[in-house]
Amino acid sequence: GRLFNNQETDRRGVKHLLEEMAKSNLQSLLLDNYLHHLLDLLIASWAKKRPQYLRKFELRIPGCLPLVPPDIGSLIALTHLHIHVEAVEPQPVHALGCLPNLVVLRLELSTDPTLTVCGTDGFQCLKVFWYGGGGNGIGLRFEVGAMPQLRRLRLDLDAREAMLNYGHLQFGIQHLPCLVxxxxxxxxxDASAGTEVDGMEAFIRDQVSLNxxxxxxxxNTRVQRSVAKAAEGAVIAIHNRE
Incomplete structure (x- = not known):
């Protein structure tokens, strides 16, 4: 189905669909472009629930939220999450870490905060972590015990900003015991920023060599461009158990 507005008829239909799916024999569920103003319905229908046969539940939220919604931690069936926020704060991020089945997390940012992940933050099953967005990944830090099952890490880094903070950058990649x-x-x-890119590449190689x-x-190097993205409708894809 596709959702374009916040009319009450849409909300009733979405609520009914979510409730029915929570009781079904789904094996895989994708909520793509799931509008953030409908998150309350998803949480109300799926909080602390995991259908018996569900193996994959992927949620992709379009647009940019001010913060990670703290109640998202109740969606224990989530295995894949794509979310874009203005800023990250410790408590909401800890809510993400408490998701017991989360294996893939894409966390994009509009600002450049410092995020330190430690062993007490959870993320016990996370295997893939994509952090940053538009180059805002330089503030990430891993401490001992963080993300113990993480195998794949993707970072978005701004060459100029990173080099300005070069002396203070330490990702702590050596603390990720399963990283491959x-x-x-x-x-x-612009394409002329060769010195900054070369310096950033050398720094990344040094950091990764510590693991x-x-x-x-x-x-990969990417020249930033301003591209207007066309609006998309929400898509719900499901696979039933045969």
Whole structure:
């Protein structure tokens, strides 16, 4: 189905659909472009519930939210989450870490805060973490015990901002015991920023080399462009158990 507004008829229909899906024999569920003003309905229908046969539940929220919704931690069936927020704060991020089945997290930011992840933050099952968005990934720090099952890490880094903070950057990648792959996207304002990009690449290589697993490192450079994205409707995709 596709949702374009917040009319009460839409909300009633979505509520009914979500309630029925929570009682079904679904194996896979994708809520793509699921509008943030309907999150309350999803939480009301799925809080603390995980259908017996559900193996994958992916939620992609369009647009930018002020913060991570704290109640999202009640969606214990979530396995994949894509979310874009203005800023991150410790308590809502801890709510994400408490999701017991979350294996893939894409957390995009509109600002450049410092986020420190430690062992007490949870993320016990997380295997893939994509952090940043538009180059805002330089504030990430891992402490001992953080994300113990993480295998793949993707970082969005702004070359100029990162080099300005070069002396203070320490990702703590060496504290990720299962890491096997790091993908760094280096954003630059124009194609002439070669020195900054080269310096950022060298820094990333040094950081990744600290991890005893010798992870595969993939580096891509991207010249930033302003592109208007067309509006999209919400998509719900499901797979029933046969």
């Amino acid at each position: 792959h790091v993908h760094a996207i280096i954003q630059c304002k 005893p697993n010798d992870p595969v490192l993939e580096i």
